[in-house]
Amino acid sequence: MEHHLIMWHWPMIVYLFLAGLGAGAMAVSGIVVLWGPTGEFRHRAALIARLGAFIGPLPVIIGTGLLIYELGRPFRALNLFTSNFWFMVLNPSPMNWGSWFILLFCVVATIYALTFIPWKALLSGERGERLEARSERLRAPMATVCVPLAIAMAIYTAILLAAVPARPLWHTPVLWLLFTVSAFSTGLSAIILVQRFMFRKPGAVRGAVRREDPAFRVTEYYLVSMKVLLIIAELVVIGLFIMFAHMTINSANFAVRTLLPGGEMATAFWLGVILVGLLLPAFIEGFYLLRTAVLGHEFEWPYVINVSAPIAILFGGLMLRYVIVVGGQITGPIGI
Amino acid sequence: MSDSSAKPVSRRKFLKGLSQGAAAVATAGVAGGAMHAAATKPATESGEKNKVQYGMLIDLRRCIGCQACTVACKAEADVPMGVSRSWVEYVEKGRYPNVGRSFLPRLCNHCSEPHCVRVCPTGATYERPQDGLIVIDQGVCIGCLYCAQACPYDMRFLNPVTRFADKCDMCIHRVSKGLVPSCVNTCQGRARIFGDVNDPGSEIHKLIARNPVAVMRETYGTQPNVYYIGLDTTDENTRKPGQYVRVTTNKARSTKRT
Numbered sequence: 001m002e003h004h005l006i007m008w009h010w011p012m013i014v015y016l017f018l019a020g021l022g023a024g025a026m027a028v029s030g031i032v033v034l035w036g037p038t039g040e041f042r043h044r045a046a047l048i049a050r051l052g053a054f055i056g057p058l059p060v061i062i063g064t065g066l067l068i069y070e071l072g073r074p075f076r077a078l079n080l081f082t083s084n085f086w087f088m089v090l091n092p093s094p095m096n097w098g099s100w101f102i103l104l105f106c107v108v109a110t111i112y113a114l115t116f117i118p119w120k121a122l123l124s125g126e127r128g129e130r131l132e133a134r135s136e137r138l139r140a141p142m143a144t145v146c147v148p149l150a151i152a153m154a155i156y157t158a159i160l161l162a163a164v165p166a167r168p169l170w171h172t173p174v175l176w177l178l179f180t181v182s183a184f185s186t187g188l189s190a191i192i193l194v195q196r197f198m199f200r201k202p203g204a205v206r207g208a209v210r211r212e213d214p215a216f217r218v219t220e221y222y223l224v225s226m227k228v229l230l231i232i233a234e235l236v237v238i239g240l241f242i243m244f245a246h247m248t249i250n251s252a253n254f255a256v257r258t259l260l261p262g263g264e265m266a267t268a269f270w271l272g273v274i275l276v277g278l279l280l281p282a283f284i285e286g287f288y289l290l291r292t293a294v295l296g297h298e299f300e301w302p303y304v305i306n307v308s309a310p311i312a313i314l315f316g317g318l319m320l321r322y323v324i325v326v327g328g329q330i331t332g333p334i335g336i
Numbered sequence: 337m338s339d340s341s342a343k344p345v346s347r348r349k350f351l352k353g354l355s356q357g358a359a360a361v362a363t364a365g366v367a368g369g370a371m372h373a374a375a376t377k378p379a380t381e382s383g384e385k386n387k388v389q390y391g392m393l394i395d396l397r398r399c400i401g402c403q404a405c406t407v408a409c410k411a412e413a414d415v416p417m418g419v420s421r422s423w424v425e426y427v428e429k430g431r432y433p434n435v436g437r438s439f440l441p442r443l444c445n446h447c448s449e450p451h452c453v454r455v456c457p458t459g460a461t462y463e464r465p466q467d468g469l470i471v472i473d474q475g476v477c478i479g480c481l482y483c484a485q486a487c488p489y490d491m492r493f494l495n496p497v498t499r500f501a502d503k504c505d506m507c508i509h510r511v512s513k514g515l516v517p518s519c520v521n522t523c524q525g526r527a528r529i530f531g532d533v534n535d536p537g538s539e540i541h542k543l544i545a546r547n548p549v550a551v552m553r554e555t556y557g558t559q560p561n562v563y564y565i566g567l568d569t570t571d572e573n574t575r576k577p578g579q580y581v582r583v584t585t586n587k588a589r590s591t592k593r594t
Contacts, residue, residue: 005589007481007484007485008481071480071499072479072499073478073479073499076477076478076479079458079460079478080457091457091459092454093454093455093457095457095480095482096457096458099457163455163486164485165488166451166485166486166487166556254573329485333556334574335553335569335571335573336440336567336568336569
């Protein structure tokens with residue numbers, strides 16, 4: 001009946017992707033700090049935790065900056081925090097809760113990232129040692145705060161969309177699961193991608209981690225297995241997402257047709273999200289995983305594939321946000 | 337002589353009194369519930385106490401689709417190019433010679449359970465306690481357009497001049513002075529009736545009570561306060577296979593990003 005104008009543009013899409021990525025990386029880092037391995041794998045785990053902590057806050061801050069840029073009047077954004085105290089406390093708006101989450105996340109994640117800076121190497125003398133000791137003491141408590149906060153952030157990016165009944169594609173009880181799984185998968189992929197750049201050359205050494213260590217390869221194997229499991233989980237959740245909408249009568253059914261073959265978003269969804277973002281990395285990585293698991297080969301693969309698989313997953317995560325945000329806006333309630 | 341000197345005075349007095357009375361009647365008729373004294377109002381069946389709730393009834397049997405309301409709204413509210421607060425949709429259906437055309441004037445429904453107010457992160461959009469109208473405080477709005485996503489009626493837009501959310505405000509500057517909204521004022525067929533829905537004495541209340549009325553998208557639970565008599569629910573998206581339906585919204589559409 002109406003023209004549905006697209007009101008949330010690329011900054012919103014990129015923001016949802018980056019916030020998910022940051023939250024995912026942060027959650028992985030915190031989980032590794034809290035329940036990570038000790039002994040032989042200690043240094044390897046520390047590296048993953050450090051990378052996750054450094055990746056965590058940056059995308060969230062950039063994404064939030066994009067949103068504020070889209071508003072056109074940046075200082076108006078402060079109204080989110082200053083309009084009225086009692087209104088703030090009792091406000092049911094997910095965007096308001098989310099703003100506080102983002103603010104808290106950015107502060108806490110930055111402090112958490114600071115605890116990973118090698119102070120001893122940067123500052124000579126007693127000051128460096130004192131900061132290093134303080135950082136190490138602070139790390140685990142900060143991780144305990146960070147993990148639930150990061151998961152809340154990942155869920156929030158979906159709740160923001162799911163809260164509006166007038167957008168039937170978003171207004172589904174599955175969306176938060178889809179975005180959370182995607183957040184973990186993109187966050188983990190970002191960590192894996194960065195460390196693959198770091199250990200590009202054979203014989204590369206970073207701190208206490210060497211590329212030729214058996215621990216390196218084993219950890220890599222487990223990380224990639226985790227990633228493939230997340231991809232499978234995401235495929236299952238996407239299946240549920242489509243099924244829920246397709247089995248509903250009226251508006252939700254009408255809205256999901258935009259993703260199904262013949263719909264306006266079908267190409268972006270099936271090519272971008274499903275094929276490039278999920279199936280391709282799953283098959284590539286699954287092949288090398290199975291080669292190691294079944295045939296007992298060494299877990300080693302060409303550098304191009306090594307790097308392209310996580311990039312494909314990141315691309316798929318961005319496409320997922322694009323498809324959901326745009327698809328939700330070009331569809332709407334049907335009937336009068 | 338004394339008669340003739342007295343007569344003009346009395347006639348003038350009589351005419352004056354008559355005109356005053358007529359003016360009062362006209363104002364009461366036009367303003368509907370605006371003149372109503374809240375203190376004497378009995379409670380309504382809906383249990384909404386004595387709350388004043390402005391609303392509109394659009395009698396589609398009287399609508400001729402002339403778009404006078406669209407133009408009046410554009411002029412009254414100084415709505416920028418490319419966006420609209422109010423418009424009239426044309427619904428064409430059927431196959432020759434069995435064809436039909438109906439009109440659907442659109443404006444903000446000023447819902448009693450507004451989704452837009454629930455999602456507003458700053459409290460910029462709220463329900464006015466004195467008359468139940470949904471308004472936007474442009475001094476608080478951040479222009480995030482969450483409300484525009486939440487509105488099931490697509491009534492909200494980003495004002496390209498102010499960069500804040502905007503929509504029909506039922507001409508609060510007019511109705512708070514006892515006048516009717518601009519679209520009601522200009523309506524050629526008197527299809528639009530404005531007034532206090534909760535006031536049993538008002539014309540709108542009586543018409544709603546005595547006629548089969550409908551609201552748009554009732555299933556969304558928004559409890560709209562814009563009622564229609566003779567609403568045609570034909571929609572392009574819900575038509576049966578083979579049925580011809582064409583909807584022309586006549587809504588201004590900006591090519592630029594909104």
